[in-house]
Amino acid sequence: MNPILRGSSRYLATAAAALAVTFGTAYAAGGNVSPTGPDGAAMQGGPGGWHGHGPFMMERLNALHARLALTPEQEQKWQTALATMKRNHEAERANHEKMREQFKAAQQQPILDLDALHATHQQIRQQSDALHEQTATAWLAFYDSLNDQQKTTVSTELKQHFAKMGSRHEKMREFWRQHHGAGGAGSQPTAP
Template sequence: MSTKMSRFVAVAAASLSIGLGAAYAAQPSAPGPGGPGGWHHDHFMQEMNQLHGQLNLNADQEKQWQAALTTMKQNRETERANHKQMHEQMKSMQQQPILDLNALHDMHQKAEEQNHQLHEQTSAAWLTFYNGLDDKQKTIVSTALKQHWAKMEQRHEKMHEHWQHHNGAASAPAANQ
């Protein structure tokens, strides 16, 4: 498989994982707009529940859906625990008069490798689920993903426009001086 095709497959698998439920596994911890348990989480949960209902899964497909959700939730919790541990280690390192950048780099590399493995496990679980769907169900998932991607692109464009406007306004007074 070519490198471009391999990257495309990886991006598609990641999109499937994200599109089918990355936020679904988020546990409410701090209610508020945009935060876990906030409007974005609730909205995504509604979309996930709606997609789940539209798919009309048979018993085997439902098992695969549940297995993917369980894998995703467990891996997300492991990632959170790893992040917290790394944060604590960094705080400890900051107490040293001379930072050990090699240790910091090694810690970061290890965390990235662990997270990559967890993402691969989650993607594999969602791909197993997706591969068990019939063409009608895959069309429903594909449509949902395309809509999700379009929304992401719209948000990206709005953020980019805001950033350009903000940077343009910030640099204009400096240019007049």
């Protein structure tokens, strides 16, 4: 078994919640894609950006939403999850901007106040964790409202997404091994 995937069923529940939040973030981000990043690829703006995957994920989310044939109660939970996620995403962007501004101001000082920077980072991290938990709770409430057939549809979509993520990670690991890893084809000999 892949060492990354080892763990308890709690890991799978957390991963499913994280993916639900991921799907929700992509859905809320919509077409809000900013110009290209340093590598020339389109990048989503703000923290937790989609690096050009926003429109593709939107299509997948819209297709999934349509396949679920939600009841009015389920649709309300979907909308509540989206609203929670959008609100929390904006709060995270504001926190990120606050941290960026503090760092910018700190750079103007002759001596950095690392304690203050760390304290702000920790505060923002705690706020971010709380926002992530609120968003995950809203998406899990939506998921829990689904019937078995709808959960199967969502589960199939999530499993396909997990497989694609695993494949991408494996390709990245292989690339790293070839170019930087021990015994890789691209590794440079070390000086004696």
